[in-house]
Amino acid sequence: MLDESLLDAPEALAEADRRGLLRGAAEAGARVRTAARHAAEAGIGDLKPDGRPRAVLIAGPGAAATHAADLLGTLAGAGSPVTRLSATGVASVSGALRWELPGWAGSVDLLLIATPDGAEPSLCLLAEQAYRRGCTVAAVAPARTPLADAVDAAHGLFVPMATAPYDQDEPVAASSPGVLWALLTPLLALLDRIGLLTAPPEALEKAADRLDQIAERCGPAVVTYSNPAKTLAAELADALPVIWTEGTSAAPAGRRFAAALAELAGRPALVEELPLALAAHRTLLAGPLAAGADPDDFFRDRVEEPPALHARVVLLRDRPINGLSAAPAARDLALGHDTPISELEPETGGELETLAELIAVTDFAAVYLALASGARS
Structure with a gap:
């Protein structure tokens, strides 16, 4: 009732509101601005892409990563190369997901990892696997996490997730409004830079407004x-x-x-x-x-x-x-x-x-x- x-x-x-959901919804605009700033500081605006990737593969747990992939594919339009990777199974009763690249993935493809956690061992292994295959790797996750180190070792691009202070102490639902925009915004900036969609800084600012x-x-x-x-x-x-x-x-x-x-x-x-x-x-x-x-x-x-x-x-x-x-x-x-x-x-x-x-x-x-x-x- x-x-x-x-x-x-x-x-x-x-x-x-013990989960801070209203707070997350109210801060969505601020998350977009912070995430856009993090993307700029990570050097996305200075990238000089050598053509469009054949495929853009997105991996990450929970609803936020799923919706980010859905939104990116929609904004990229007909013939979008954006594909959401599915976890291959459960590694243990703890619920840890396993991620693997498709067999055809290689040097002309781009792997994007989006997670509000950053401590998932399987995502770290995925970044290493992509490096061995020659895939370009980019990730959005909280700073100072194992995934940040794995992406750095894979010579990839890491963008710190735009978190709020309370995120560090409270569990955040994957569908929390702030999580989606914190993960999505840097990916929008990146795909705008490589020409797959249109999301310049001024468009992100208008969305935040x-x-x-x-x-x-x-x-x-x-x-x-x-x-x-x-x-x-x-x-x-x-x-x-x-x-x-x-x-x-x-x-x-x-x-x-x-x-x-x-x-x-x-x-x-x-x-x-x-x-x-x-x-x-x-x-x-x-x-x-x-x-x-x-x-x-x-x-x-x-x-x-x-x-x-x-x-x-x-x-x-x-x-x-x-x-x-x-x-x-x-x-x-x-x-x-x-x-x-x-x-x-x-x-x-x-x-x-x-x-x-x-x-x-x-x-x-x-x-x-x-x-x-x-x-x-």
Whole structure:
């Protein structure tokens, strides 16, 4: 059950936020600026790349590395060479992941390692393996970690992760908003330098400004009725989020939202891009999860029963492609099955800005849902 009264009690929210999630969301803009400065100090701006790599391989544990790879691949556009490496298994009952390069990786490829930890032995071995294969290695991780030494030994590029003081003493969830931007920003700067995508310093600064604006609009002191993130969290109480996305930037933002709901709030969610979602989820909206579905006796006593779980569509939109939009058909489908719908559409701006806004609002919403529902790590 969602305690909606908690949403408008900033002090109670702060007390419930033992993982520092609201703090991480509010500091996203500052993390981008710090990470961009670290990237510049590491010498990314001075690199003189000798052509584009054949493949960009990304390795790292947790949701942040997964979403970073997803976002980089999206921003690189059609034919993107960005590939997320999957862990090959569990090395021990402690849960240590094992990473290996594909057999074809070699001197024309680039390995990127992104981790909020930096002490994983397998990632250190991966950097050594890449060096032996002739791959160029770059990594973003906390400073003074074993991975930093391994990348240095592999003659690679190491960028210290933009951490906050409390990160050193508290465990940080992989889906924590600050972690994503701390890992993603240096990688954006690097891939901009080698010509795979467009993310110059001024674009990163605008994205940081947009994140700051959303932090002001969605902060804990802003009441629910004028706070889009709190409103979305309240709307998703006792609902199954069915996330539909439209537009290039909206797709990875929707996938991240679904993952954040699962990791932070313990809530399942479905995600699909429009117009494919219209066919993929039509039967779902007509089934037992539909808002009007109640196969049992209407007059039975429900006082002791938990509320039934019903679908709610969350429509995340970027700019329509070529002026065409499936949003009207999506609304008709949802409302035609008595399914409520929530919509988020960013203000105009560059691709990084609109992406930052969609991610920031949904990050805040996932955090509020986690705190108000009493989710535990």
